[in-house]
Amino acid sequence: MKNRLIVACVLVFTLLLSTAVFAEPLGKRIVLENGMVLLLAEKHDLPMVTVSMAIRAGGVSEPADKPGLAALTASLLMQGTTKRTASQISTEIDFIGGSLGVSGGDDFASANLRVLSKDLRTGLDLLSDVLMHPVFDQKEIDRKVKETLASIRQQKEEPEVIAGEAFAKAVFGNHPYGRVNDDVAAFLPKVTRQDVVDFHARRYGPNDCIIAVVGDVSEKEIIALLNEYFRDWKPAENSDPKHAAPPVIEKVTVRKMEKAITQANIAIGQVGISRGNPDFYAVTVMNYILGGGGFSSRLMDNIRDNRGLAYDVHSSFSPQKEPGAFRIWTQTKSESANEAIAEIFKELRRIRTEPVSDKELADAKAYLTGSFPLRMDTYAKIAGILTNIEIYNLGLDYPQKYAGLINAVTKDDILRVAKTYIDPDRMVVVVLGDQEKIKLKL
Amino acid sequence: MRRLKIFIAGILLTCVAVSAAFSQDLKVTEKVLPNGLKVLLKEEHKSPVVTFQIWYRVGSRNERLGTTGMSHLLEHMMFKGSKKYGPKQFSQTVQRNGGNDNAFTSKDYTAYFENFAADRLETAMDLEADRMQNLLLDPKEFLFERDVVKEERRMRTDDDPTQTMVEQLLATAFAAHPYQWPVIGWMADIGNIARDDLLKHYRTYYAPNNATIVVVGDFRSDKALALIEKHFGAIPRGPDVPKVGAVEPKQLGEKRAIVKQEAELPALYAAYKTPNLTSRDSYALNVLQGILSSGKSSRLYRSLVYDKQIALYAGGDYDDVSTDPNLFTLYAGIMPGKTTEEVEKALYAEIDRFKNEPVTDEELQKAKNQAEAMFIMSQDSVFYQAMLLGQFETVASWHYLERYLDGIRAVTKDDIQRVAKEYFVEDSRTVGILVPVKGESPKAEHPAPGGHHH
Numbered sequence: 001m002k003n004r005l006i007v008a009c010v011l012v013f014t015l016l017l018s019t020a021v022f023a024e025p026l027g028k029r030i031v032l033e034n035g036m037v038l039l040l041a042e043k044h045d046l047p048m049v050t051v052s053m054a055i056r057a058g059g060v061s062e063p064a065d066k067p068g069l070a071a072l073t074a075s076l077l078m079q080g081t082t083k084r085t086a087s088q089i090s091t092e093i094d095f096i097g098g099s100l101g102v103s104g105g106d107d108f109a110s111a112n113l114r115v116l117s118k119d120l121r122t123g124l125d126l127l128s129d130v131l132m133h134p135v136f137d138q139k140e141i142d143r144k145v146k147e148t149l150a151s152i153r154q155q156k157e158e159p160e161v162i163a164g165e166a167f168a169k170a171v172f173g174n175h176p177y178g179r180v181n182d183d184v185a186a187f188l189p190k191v192t193r194q195d196v197v198d199f200h201a202r203r204y205g206p207n208d209c210i211i212a213v214v215g216d217v218s219e220k221e222i223i224a225l226l227n228e229y230f231r232d233w234k235p236a237e238n239s240d241p242k243h244a245a246p247p248v249i250e251k252v253t254v255r256k257m258e259k260a261i262t263q264a265n266i267a268i269g270q271v272g273i274s275r276g277n278p279d280f281y282a283v284t285v286m287n288y289i290l291g292g293g294g295f296s297s298r299l300m301d302n303i304r305d306n307r308g309l310a311y312d313v314h315s316s317f318s319p320q321k322e323p324g325a326f327r328i329w330t331q332t333k334s335e336s337a338n339e340a341i342a343e344i345f346k347e348l349r350r351i352r353t354e355p356v357s358d359k360e361l362a363d364a365k366a367y368l369t370g371s372f373p374l375r376m377d378t379y380a381k382i383a384g385i386l387t388n389i390e391i392y393n394l395g396l397d398y399p400q401k402y403a404g405l406i407n408a409v410t411k412d413d414i415l416r417v418a419k420t421y422i423d424p425d426r427m428v429v430v431v432l433g434d435q436e437k438i439k440l441k442l
Numbered sequence: 443m444r445r446l447k448i449f450i451a452g453i454l455l456t457c458v459a460v461s462a463a464f465s466q467d468l469k470v471t472e473k474v475l476p477n478g479l480k481v482l483l484k485e486e487h488k489s490p491v492v493t494f495q496i497w498y499r500v501g502s503r504n505e506r507l508g509t510t511g512m513s514h515l516l517e518h519m520m521f522k523g524s525k526k527y528g529p530k531q532f533s534q535t536v537q538r539n540g541g542n543d544n545a546f547t548s549k550d551y552t553a554y555f556e557n558f559a560a561d562r563l564e565t566a567m568d569l570e571a572d573r574m575q576n577l578l579l580d581p582k583e584f585l586f587e588r589d590v591v592k593e594e595r596r597m598r599t600d601d602d603p604t605q606t607m608v609e610q611l612l613a614t615a616f617a618a619h620p621y622q623w624p625v626i627g628w629m630a631d632i633g634n635i636a637r638d639d640l641l642k643h644y645r646t647y648y649a650p651n652n653a654t655i656v657v658v659g660d661f662r663s664d665k666a667l668a669l670i671e672k673h674f675g676a677i678p679r680g681p682d683v684p685k686v687g688a689v690e691p692k693q694l695g696e697k698r699a700i701v702k703q704e705a706e707l708p709a710l711y712a713a714y715k716t717p718n719l720t721s722r723d724s725y726a727l728n729v730l731q732g733i734l735s736s737g738k739s740s741r742l743y744r745s746l747v748y749d750k751q752i753a754l755y756a757g758g759d760y761d762d763v764s765t766d767p768n769l770f771t772l773y774a775g776i777m778p779g780k781t782t783e784e785v786e787k788a789l790y791a792e793i794d795r796f797k798n799e800p801v802t803d804e805e806l807q808k809a810k811n812q813a814e815a816m817f818i819m820s821q822d823s824v825f826y827q828a829m830l831l832g833q834f835e836t837v838a839s840w841h842y843l844e845r846y847l848d849g850i851r852a853v854t855k856d857d858i859q860r861v862a863k864e865y866f867v868e869d870s871r872t873v874g875i876l877v878p879v880k881g882e883s884p885k886a887e888h889p890a891p892g893g894h895h896h
Binding site: 043045046047048086087090091093094095096097098114115116143146147149150151153154156157158159259260261262263293294295296301304305306307308309310311312331332333363366367369370371372373374376377378379380 | 487488489490491521530532533534537538539540541542557558559560562585586587588589590591592593594596597600601602603604704705706707736737738739740744747748751754775777778804807808811812813814815816818819821822823824
């Protein structure tokens with residue numbers, strides 16, 4: 001069942017905001033015997049533990065001619081180890097009412113475990129087993145390849161997936177962030193067991209691996225357990241293959257795609273910023289005002305509230321290790337596509353030519369700083385923040401620093417970052433839909 | 443729902459039912475104000491946040507053909523200005539206070555929420571009390587918002603082949619009950635709705651005696667209650683709301699809805715008429731649902747997806763958190779090269795297994811363990827806890843949540859076999875099938891949207 005929960009404003013930003021409530025550091029950083037970095041937040045309100053791992057084994061680490069190898073490897077980890085078959089793994093985790101999963105990503109593969117604290121030992125036994133001792137049975141590889149290809153095919157029913165993939169390809173080209181379903185579908189039939197075994201051996205290891213633990217466990221206990229279960233994990237290589245840079249885009253680049261649907265699905269954008277960019281905070285405030293701030297944003301006000309053209313319109317940056325996409329996303333009935341696109345471009349030009357108003361700036365800062373407690377009100381959210389603190393070297397006092405970083409942003413900063421990172425004359429524009437009715441004027 | 447796209451169709455709700463596992467003492471303070479407003483408060487001090495929710499007992503169930511979708515459109519208009527907080531002020535006020543707000547509409551309820559840092563609780567009350575009684579329903583805003591809802595429908599349903607099929611399945615399954623039409627409304631109906639229809643709907647259903655306030659989070663109950671009395675206590679009780687008298691008659695034979703749409707893969711849904719959470723049998727049906735489809739060790743995943751590899755996905759949803767009896771739905775996406783017929787047969791084979799042989803001790807224990815674990819884990823989110831209380835109270839009573847885990851613990855292997863035989867019968871089944879067609883544009887057959895009002 002596709003219970004799709006599409007969250008507007010897909011900011012991969014970790015919006016850590018600070019109030020006086022959070023005077024304590026978020027957690028503790030401990031380097032384990034095998035080199036793995038543990039970030040621990042002890043919480044004893046509920047008898048449960050959430051474990052979240054980031055392993056430097058994402059798409060960026062896979063060879064350029066093997067797109068999808070990283071994600072395939074991650075998904076195969078749950079499909080059998082030297083000690084357990086795939087069925088035994090799922091039966092064990094289901095029986096204790098827990099959840100365990102491993103999945104690929106651009107920069108990192110991630111593993112997530114959630115169990116009652118009484119079952120923590122069982123959970124860590126399973127987690128370490130799937131990460132360290134997968135067997136990659138050929139039958140399981142065949143099954144997963146078949147399933148992935150079918151799933152890629154099914155996603156061609158989803159306008160936002162098709163348009164999103166075309167957008168990523170146009171913006172990133174042969175850069176790993178531009179590897180899309182079609183690339184994966186072309187490679188997977190050729191993948192060998194050796195490819196998977198080699199990728200796992202090279203990329204999975206305790207060095208370059210972060211484990212965030214949040215919940216009902218003591219420091220002493222978790223260190224002992226992790227040392228016990230991950231003791232024999234062999235180190236991974238640290239180097240990634242060289243990869244292509246995103247293409248240089250000199251002018252507005254339009255991709256029209258045909259599909260017999262009632263709406264034009266529209267993606268507009270370009271390469272944005274990396275998480276390590278010092279302008280991250282100014283960009284965060286700027287994007288909130290432009291299109292990241294829901295009903296407080298200019299795009300929503302203009303295109304939805306004042307014109308009734310769309311249900312959803314938003315902009316997002318996806319800052320990762322490397323600059324991710326800046327993207328505006330909307331869908332409107334075919335006949336309104338030109339009007340919506342024209343208004344989006346108007347807003348893009350306005351944010352980089354006119355200063356934002358005092359009220360816009362104050363409101364954005366009030367939201368970004370004031371919503372901090374909501375960004376860390378579950379164990380899983382805290383684990384996610386701890387992981388980002390480690391990846392991007394933000395410091396465990398980041399929650400205390402955040403309000404200062406946001407409040408330091410000025411109107412001039414916003415104008416400057418808008419001019420620097422948004423270039424309306426070099427946008428990629430993807431329009432998917434019934435082109436005869438859309439009659440695109442670009 | 444206005445911003446996040448959690449459209450609560452029947453099917454989404456059932457996942458909640460299985461995870462709705464609370465032990466006896468929920469530590470909820472219950473109070474009914476003299477004007478009929480019910481208040482449920484649950485202190486949860488693990489994080490300095492609070493969720494304020496207000497649940498109105500009105501949804502697509504309270505509508506009529508010709509103007510379906512009214513409850514949902516009204517939900518949108520609730521963000522378009524009231525006396526104290528004019529147009530565009532509502533969400534901007536919430537966000538300026540560091541909060542997130544939204545709303546969602548289902549067949550049985552319309553719910554609004556604000557999530558805030560704990561010290562902003564009163565802001566939520568001020569906002570909600572104003573729009574409970576003083577909605578502007580500005581005629582110009584109304585026309586724009588009706589267009590927004592049409593775009594929402596295009597995005598969610600018309601351009602999604604599986605959702606289009608599910609909509610037809612529901613329309614086929616129910617002959618006499620309002621659960622037959624979509625929560626968002628038929629496209630032509632949305633266009634038919636006039637501003638005055640909404641005003642009447644608002645005056646009929648938006649009153650303290652038809653609402654429940656749920657607050658969960660880091661606050662003191664006595665203080666919160668005093669604030670609620672201050673903001674809502676003076677709002678006059680409304681007239682009693684009209685009863686929905688519709689009763690779906692017994693289904694006398696299988697029904698099938700075939701939908702041809704441009705799509706890549708076929709999909710099949712099979713829905714059985716089942717009782718809601720007020721029935722004792724709902725516990726056994728929930729345990730059955732767990733064994734059938736909870737996790738990768740569940741029967742449907744293991745059989746159809748893993749062993750036979752005939753389905754891309756497969757599962758079962760039991761919609762018991764529902765005012766009137768609703769559906770238990772099996773579903774599967776068909777793998778390339780496999781046929782809808784063989785998948786349908788395999789689904790029924792799994793149903794027959796429940797009828798013909800008892801489940802294993804291990805399966806029964808696993809389903810109960812999953813329910814117990816979910817009870818604890820669901821307490822990690824104040825929003826989710828409030829959502830469960832609001833749902834249960836609105837469709838029946840929140841006390842069903844208190845009894846839930848005991849009910850689940852008491853389920854026996856015989857119970858499961860008995861309910862399988864009683865409810866999974868061919869004559870009460872409705873099947874929906876998505877048949878992919880290529881290169882055509884069946885969308886063109888839709889009546890021109892908006893043709894009814896311009």
